[in-house]
Amino acid sequence: MTVNEVYEKVMTIKSINPLVKNVEYAVRGKLAIRAEELKQELEEGKEYPFSRVVNCNIGNPQQLNQQPIKFYRQVSSLCDNPDLLKKENYHLVSQLYPTDAIERAKKLMKSIGSVGSYSHSQGVPAIRQTVAQFIKERDGHPSDPNHIFLTQGASSGVQTLLSLLTENSNSGIMIPIPQYPLYSASLALYGATPVPYYLNEATGWSLDVDQLTDVITQARKEGTDVRALVIINPGNPTGQCLTAKNMEEIVSFCYQQRIVLLADEVYQTNIYQPEERPFVSFKKALMDHPIPEVRENLELVSFHSISKGMIGECGRRGGYFECVNLDSQVLEQIYKMASVSLCPNVHGQILVDLMCNPPKPGDPSYESYKQEIESIYESLRRRSKKLEQVFNRMEGVTCQPAQGSMYLFPQITLPPKAVEKAKELDMAADAYYSLAMLEATGVCVIPGSGFGQKEGTWHFRSTFLPEEHLFDEFCGALEKFHKEFIEKHT
Amino acid sequence: MTVNEVYEKVMTIKSINPLVKNVEYAVRGKLAIRAEELKQELEEGKEYPFSRVVNCNIGNPQQLNQQPIKFYRQVSSLCDNPDLLKKENYHLVSQLYPTDAIERAKKLMKSIGSVGSYSHSQGVPAIRQTVAQFIKERDGHPSDPNHIFLTQGASSGVQTLLSLLTENSNSGIMIPIPQYPLYSASLALYGATPVPYYLNEATGWSLDVDQLTDVITQARKEGTDVRALVIINPGNPTGQCLTAKNMEEIVSFCYQQRIVLLADEVYQTNIYQPEERPFVSFKKALMDHPIPEVRENLELVSFHSISKGMIGECGRRGGYFECVNLDSQVLEQIYKMASVSLCPNVHGQILVDLMCNPPKPGDPSYESYKQEIESIYESLRRRSKKLEQVFNRMEGVTCQPAQGSMYLFPQITLPPKAVEKAKELDMAADAYYSLAMLEATGVCVIPGSGFGQKEGTWHFRSTFLPEEHLFDEFCGALEKFHKEFIEKHT
Numbered sequence: 001m002t003v004n005e006v007y008e009k010v011m012t013i014k015s016i017n018p019l020v021k022n023v024e025y026a027v028r029g030k031l032a033i034r035a036e037e038l039k040q041e042l043e044e045g046k047e048y049p050f051s052r053v054v055n056c057n058i059g060n061p062q063q064l065n066q067q068p069i070k071f072y073r074q075v076s077s078l079c080d081n082p083d084l085l086k087k088e089n090y091h092l093v094s095q096l097y098p099t100d101a102i103e104r105a106k107k108l109m110k111s112i113g114s115v116g117s118y119s120h121s122q123g124v125p126a127i128r129q130t131v132a133q134f135i136k137e138r139d140g141h142p143s144d145p146n147h148i149f150l151t152q153g154a155s156s157g158v159q160t161l162l163s164l165l166t167e168n169s170n171s172g173i174m175i176p177i178p179q180y181p182l183y184s185a186s187l188a189l190y191g192a193t194p195v196p197y198y199l200n201e202a203t204g205w206s207l208d209v210d211q212l213t214d215v216i217t218q219a220r221k222e223g224t225d226v227r228a229l230v231i232i233n234p235g236n237p238t239g240q241c242l243t244a245k246n247m248e249e250i251v252s253f254c255y256q257q258r259i260v261l262l263a264d265e266v267y268q269t270n271i272y273q274p275e276e277r278p279f280v281s282f283k284k285a286l287m288d289h290p291i292p293e294v295r296e297n298l299e300l301v302s303f304h305s306i307s308k309g310m311i312g313e314c315g316r317r318g319g320y321f322e323c324v325n326l327d328s329q330v331l332e333q334i335y336k337m338a339s340v341s342l343c344p345n346v347h348g349q350i351l352v353d354l355m356c357n358p359p360k361p362g363d364p365s366y367e368s369y370k371q372e373i374e375s376i377y378e379s380l381r382r383r384s385k386k387l388e389q390v391f392n393r394m395e396g397v398t399c400q401p402a403q404g405s406m407y408l409f410p411q412i413t414l415p416p417k418a419v420e421k422a423k424e425l426d427m428a429a430d431a432y433y434s435l436a437m438l439e440a441t442g443v444c445v446i447p448g449s450g451f452g453q454k455e456g457t458w459h460f461r462s463t464f465l466p467e468e469h470l471f472d473e474f475c476g477a478l479e480k481f482h483k484e485f486i487e488k489h490t
Numbered sequence: 491m492t493v494n495e496v497y498e499k500v501m502t503i504k505s506i507n508p509l510v511k512n513v514e515y516a517v518r519g520k521l522a523i524r525a526e527e528l529k530q531e532l533e534e535g536k537e538y539p540f541s542r543v544v545n546c547n548i549g550n551p552q553q554l555n556q557q558p559i560k561f562y563r564q565v566s567s568l569c570d571n572p573d574l575l576k577k578e579n580y581h582l583v584s585q586l587y588p589t590d591a592i593e594r595a596k597k598l599m600k601s602i603g604s605v606g607s608y609s610h611s612q613g614v615p616a617i618r619q620t621v622a623q624f625i626k627e628r629d630g631h632p633s634d635p636n637h638i639f640l641t642q643g644a645s646s647g648v649q650t651l652l653s654l655l656t657e658n659s660n661s662g663i664m665i666p667i668p669q670y671p672l673y674s675a676s677l678a679l680y681g682a683t684p685v686p687y688y689l690n691e692a693t694g695w696s697l698d699v700d701q702l703t704d705v706i707t708q709a710r711k712e713g714t715d716v717r718a719l720v721i722i723n724p725g726n727p728t729g730q731c732l733t734a735k736n737m738e739e740i741v742s743f744c745y746q747q748r749i750v751l752l753a754d755e756v757y758q759t760n761i762y763q764p765e766e767r768p769f770v771s772f773k774k775a776l777m778d779h780p781i782p783e784v785r786e787n788l789e790l791v792s793f794h795s796i797s798k799g800m801i802g803e804c805g806r807r808g809g810y811f812e813c814v815n816l817d818s819q820v821l822e823q824i825y826k827m828a829s830v831s832l833c834p835n836v837h838g839q840i841l842v843d844l845m846c847n848p849p850k851p852g853d854p855s856y857e858s859y860k861q862e863i864e865s866i867y868e869s870l871r872r873r874s875k876k877l878e879q880v881f882n883r884m885e886g887v888t889c890q891p892a893q894g895s896m897y898l899f900p901q902i903t904l905p906p907k908a909v910e911k912a913k914e915l916d917m918a919a920d921a922y923y924s925l926a927m928l929e930a931t932g933v934c935v936i937p938g939s940g941f942g943q944k945e946g947t948w949h950f951r952s953t954f955l956p957e958e959h960l961f962d963e964f965c966g967a968l969e970k971f972h973k974e975f976i977e978k979h980t
């Protein structure tokens with residue numbers, strides 16, 4: 001055979017799918033990669049001004065030692081090892097597991113068969129029924145299990161819908177700025193047109209429906225076929241919660257403009273001002289809408305996940321989406337796409353069942369379950385408040401409180417010298433700041449430029465997930481860094 | 491607000507992504523949906539000539555009561571419930587779990603942290619090291635853990651690569667006919683051009699490299715930018731195993747034609763003629779190639795899965811792919827795409843670790859592990875032989891033996907009356923036959939038209955996974971159905 005003198009690779013950065021090249025994803029981008037390197041170097045004994053890397057770039061609570069909810073893990077482990085459910089092991093197992101965990105595992109195994117089998121592509125039917133019941137109890141309106149799709153985390157569900165909505169490169173999807181970069185990344189991948197609308201920082205990242213109207217009008221004038229509106233509520237990275245009144249306006253807007261509403265509601269239990277800003281689902285907002293034509297027609301898809309809330313089971317990749325008023329032929333297409341991936345992983349599905357049907361008062365596990373959930377919740381609330389105050393004390397930093405979610409998104413005024421220095425290095429100024437923070441403190445945040453922000457403003461997103469007993473130290477390190485950074489660049 | 495008189499939905503079969511519409515996926519297609527309906531109806535007490543539906547449409551062993559490997563489930567359940575690993579529970583847990591399962595779980599937990607955390611997007615580093623070690627021991631050639639990506643089953647890995655290879659609609663991928671429909675479905679979804687080559691049924695579904703040359707020459711003449719060759723070895727649906735000599739020719743072909751080799755090797759332990767047709771990986775074939783330029787340059791990606799073999803843990807969605815000779819910038823793009831999905835589910839990753847590093851001789855679990863694996867293996871081999879003989883006894887049916895995989899793909903000669911009847915119903919003749927089989931016996935197979943077949947021939951794919959104690963009954967039902975079908979249509 002002939003040997004080529006110079007073998008040019010088939011797959012090069014020039015020859016691959018150009019849409020893939022366009023994708024940007026800051027949550028696990030350059031800073032996160034540098035953080036991994038630092039971790040490695042620390043392990044190898046290299047000296048840094050900090051003893052460990054703290055990943056505040058991603059809402060990954062158990063990575064920062066948040067303890068899993070025991071009942072969930074008990075049921076899941078029993079499903080994994082069905083030998084534990086055998087009669088002959090009961091005398092031992094009953095000393096390790098509460099009876100309601102055992103009963104729940106038996107019930108689940110009856111409908112699942114084996115966690116090692118592919119399930120129904122849409123998710124185990126009995127689990128979809130649990131989800132429908134949960135939605136009904138939450139909203140006071142019925143839900144159809146046949147219109148619920150279990151997924152590998154909310155992300156994969158969002159991607160399914162965005163892909164489906166993309167008829168061609170002219171198909172437009174309205175996304176908030178700042179946004180969770182899954183949306184911009186996926187639109188880049190499918191080649192659709194992002195149609196950005198801005199959240200108003202000064203009023204706590206509120207959403208102004210008049211602005212939505214201006215944006216859609218302008219986009220349509222420019223020829224974009226606007227098809228859907230993405231709302232992240234509670235907000236990511238911005239943490240705001242919408243009021244029921246605002247939501248009714250949004251629903252009306254979508255109906256009048258004839259666009260699909262995609263509601264990312266994965267932070268629905270991360271609510272820190274429950275009196276003033278309780279969580280209201282868009283399903284409820286739609287079903288409570290005064291006009292029957294709106295209730296009967298507006299296409300809504302809402303997404304939920306086991307990764308957030310007080311559960312934080314990110315690594316299992318579980319979630320669901322509920323479709324309301326979708327065309328039956330479109331539902332068939334969604335089912336077909338789900339079937340190509342065979343099924344969402346069954347362990348993730350089990351957690352969806354448990355999230356939607358936790359222990360109830362009177363159950364043997366209820367008291368400890370309640371105590372675990374409340375303790376995580378109260379701690380998150382305290383930490384969100386403390387970090388917000390720390391940010392607001394820093395020179396040139398302002399930070400809106402987190403009404404919900406797991407993040408704060410402070411605005412930073414950077415000295416001209418820092419902006420210049422960043423330019424020299426061909427970096428966004430907030431990326432320069434965030435990298436300096438990482439190198440000085442080991443704390444990894446994400447620059448605002450990864451989420452989008454108003455031209456000329458700079459931000460970063462940080463979780464407030466570091467452990468509470470280390471939280472003061474964490475805050476102190478950030479304050480010290482900021483002071484020194486400002487001094488160095490003034 | 492204005493109420494629209496007639497509200498036309500945004501998402502309709504006409505307005506959605508046309509690529510999605512083009513996707514076909516027979517494994518969970520119309521017949522599978524009808525099978526689900528029948529199951530439901532049987533449960534509701536409706537009478538049919540059979541008492542249960544037998545899903546032979548999909549390689550889903552545990553759905554048909556194949557027992558999971560105990561050691562795997564033990565380790566996985568311990569990782570799921572780390573309370574079981576606490577000292578105070580040891581006296582109970584050690585009565586339920588062998589010590590090597592406990593030790594392995596502890597070791598895994600040390601590198602994972604929590605199954606509830608997002609892992610490294612490419613997969614837990616320590617697990618990738620296990621995979622690299624497994625590959626090295628299998629092939630006698632080193633493997634780089636940084637070039638291994640853990641995935642949610644092999645399918646998602648295949649999709650990542652096919653998407654990346656699609657620069658535009660002119661990008662061509664060579665796929666076997668018959669093929670596993672994941673390939674045609676994904677190419678439809680990404681808008682790439684399938685370039686089919688035919689396996690030769692008469693010689694046991696062998697692969698003729700001269701034909702590959704003809705096909706690529708013709709496709710390139712027609713302007714297709716052919717970039718990759720997909721090989722499924724052992725074959726799905728066809729069950730053949732390639733010889734080392736044939737594989738060397740294929741590697742040379744890919745090098746000379748400058749195309750990427752995608753090797754789907756998920757059935758690598760489902761080998762039923764281990765003497766004559768042992769499994770050889772394409773990594774080994776490449777690294778054993780006599781010409782150094784080939785070894786150093788040919789781009790190879792090989793896929794593996796926890797869903798097949800004697801493991802059959804389909805529901806967990808785990809797998810990996812190894813990249814060889816890929817450009818480093820392309821690897822970065824693959825990493826970026828993995829990071830958008832955050833990480834493969836950790837339970838699937840744990841099973842990949844266990845698959846690649848099972849109990850060794852001398853370990854407490856070794857004997858029972860070995861016995862479980864061998865018993866499943868021997869039973870699969872017996873059932874494959876028995877079903878092949880049944881098919882070959884049927885009038886007008888010929889069936890190649892399964893050298894590997896979980897399937898048989900018999901050819902059926904259908905009476906003209908059946909072909910005509912099918913045409914009237916606007917169905918492929920083998921779909922008509924398969925549907926009749928389902929309605930008469932409850933056995934669900936997939937018509938050959940779902941995989942592609944030589945024009946004018948008809949086939950179907952059946953697993954040989956029904957339980958051994960029910961296997962004679964299953965075979966009898968098929969024979970009876972076939973006889974009656976032929977009689978009815980002659």
